Amino acid sequence: MLHIITSSLFLVLLASTNVGAADHQHMSHDVVQTADVAKTMQWTNGEVKRVDHKKGKVTLHHAEIVNVMPAMTMAYRLKDTAMLKSLHAGDKVSFVLEKQGDAYLVTHISLVK
Ligand SMILES: [Cu+2]
Numbered sequence: 001m002l003h004i005i006t007s008s009l010f011l012v013l014l015a016s017t018n019v020g021a022a023d024h025q026h027m028s029h030d031v032v033q034t035a036d037v038a039k040t041m042q043w044t045n046g047e048v049k050r051v052d053h054k055k056g057k058v059t060l061h062h063a064e065i066v067n068v069m070p071a072m073t074m075a076y077r078l079k080d081t082a083m084l085k086s087l088h089a090g091d092k093v094s095f096v097l098e099k100q101g102d103a104y105l106v107t108h109i110s111l112v113k
Contacts, residue, residue, distance in 0.1 A: 048060060058087055062095075
């Protein structure tokens with residue numbers, strides 16, 4: 001049920017942001033990140049834009065992640081690259097990020113129906 005609610009919220013957000021925006025340079029991540037965000041298992045809705053099997057990365061267009069980053073399109077490394085197999089461009093997903101050094105890692109990702 002929570003997913004249904006957050007999905008419709010996400011669609012509203014999507015409609016109001018520039019879906020076609022190119023990958024950005026992130027300026028704001030380190031500035032706004034807080035210590036224990038990773039431990040809260042904060043699920044965020046997004047859409048898969050690109051799956052890069054060579055680099056083990058998925059590019060996601062996602063909603064704002066409160067206290068982490070604004071809505072954006074960005075490539076993320078996955079904790080387990082086996083997760084890439086079930087992802088395809090256009091898939092609606094929900095995912096969890098974890099900060100690892102300077103980068104954010106996708107630790108959980110699941111398809112949203
Ligand atoms: Cu970003």
